[in-house]
Amino acid sequence: MTMYDYIIVGSGLYGAIFAYEMKKIGKKCLVLEKRGHIAGNIYTEEVEGINVHKYGAHIFHTSVKETWEYISQFAEFNSFINSPLANYQGTLYNLPFNMNTFYKMWGKATPAEVDAIISEQRKEIKDEPKNLEEQAISLVGRDVYERLIKGYTQKQWGRPCDELPAFIIRRLPVRYTYDNNYFSDRYQGIPIGGYTKIISKMLDGIDVKLGTDYLDNREKWNQIGRKIVYTGAIDAYFDYCYGPLAYRSVRFETEILNIPNYQGNAVINYTDEIVPYTRIIEHKHFEFGTQPSTVISREYSEEWQPGMEPYYPVNDAKNDEIYKKYKALADALPDTIFGGRLADYKYYDMDKIIELALKHVNEEQVRKLE
Structure with missing residues (x-):
């Protein structure tokens, strides 16, 4: 009854790379996506001619040449440099902490x-x-x-x-130079045309089912797939048998404004508690847009509850101990591969997700040769 070599749960970056690489070597894959669109949290949708980062700002950066070359085969990247600002009670400071920040704070120039x-x-x-x-x-x-x-x-x-x-906060970058480049990585930018196009290219020719939650009918999918690649929440996979893991979630308020420029920068953090949101993203600035209108998103951090989208794992001692128990269960399933932010209960930047997915692909190919 097996129809697919791999049932891949989730169409984000990890799942899409796994499917793409396996298709290249002749494996048949089915991607299941519970949302109504592909690309997971890097999904971008066009609004007013602007590629809106639907689930928060995603700025690609890496110092690994091979990783940069890998993702660049799917899109041309622009020269965007992340230079966020911090708004504290109406005063703007440069981030990361650098000489521009300190001059504004103390008037000291050396x-x-x-x-x-x-x-x-x-x-x-x-x-x-x-x-x-x-x-x-x-x-x-x-x-x-x-x-x-x-x-x-x-x-x-x-x-x-x-x-x-x-x-x-294990470390906080402090730069004694006038450098507003947030990342120190050699390669960085935004894909021209948005991230969704990248995932669409990866999944070209691969069966994809949207609006389909694997956990609602896992027996059915297990029967038609030789192996499962699971990128969802690991505690949900095991029916929360050790209790739910803690996450922080994010709520977005997105607004179209009939002005060409709202804040003059892609990212401004709001660092005082009086302002309820953590930051405002103005999406057009990621691609140097000149559209007559603009789209902004206010981000509100919230405690995750069942039914909400989990974003950031709360990796304190208590939750890490719970995760270890789930990890032991996962390791005991030879026909299921767990990978990604939610499956590993770990925050990953996009470059690390690419490297992780390719590592798991290579491990899977090695097993076939043994």
Whole structure:
């Protein structure tokens, strides 16, 4: 009764790459997607001639030449450089923390002056940091923490910084140069025409079923597929037998404005708690758009509840222990491959997803030769 070599659950970047690579070597794949569109969270849809990042900003960046060349075969990338701003009580600061940020904050123009201020403020934390607040101050000092970290982080995680574990902020990039390039990767940009076109090319000639949740009828799909590639939430796969894992979710308020330019930048973070959203994305700036109107999205961070879309895993000690139990169950299933952000309960940038998918593809091909 088997009709497919692989039933691939999810049409995001990981699932699409797996399907594309397996099709190249003659394997028959079926992709199941519970949403009404392909591409997962990197889905872009055209609105007013603008490619809107439906599930939040996705800016591709990598330092691995092979990864850049791999994704570039599916699209031409523009020269977009991520240079976000932070709005704290109406004052704009450059991100990441660099000499432009510090000059705006303290009026100091030399690295030595700035380093002296930060070094003095770091002394406030004398012992090993016990929470995120102490960790942040120990890295960048009180002023930067209060204006650019505290409010944003508390909105993002839904709890006070002194109740969050220190390991969430293991490091904070501080640059003593006037450089607003957020990423230090050699290669970065936005695919011209949006990400959906990339996934569409990957899935060309492959059977895809939209609006289909694998978990609603897994027995049926298991019967017609030799192997399952699962990219959904690992706790849902095992019916939450060890309890649900915690996630943060994001709610988007997207608005079309009949003006050519709303904020002059693709990304502006709002770092004080008075403003309820974490940031505003103006999508046209990702592709240097000149359309007469513009589209903005306000992002609100929320505690995940069943039925909501999980975005960011809460990788604290409690949840990591629960995940280990689910991982043990997954490892015991030789005919199911788990991969991706939700299946691995781990946040991945897009370049790392590409590398992970290709790694699993290669491992699968090696097994065939053994």
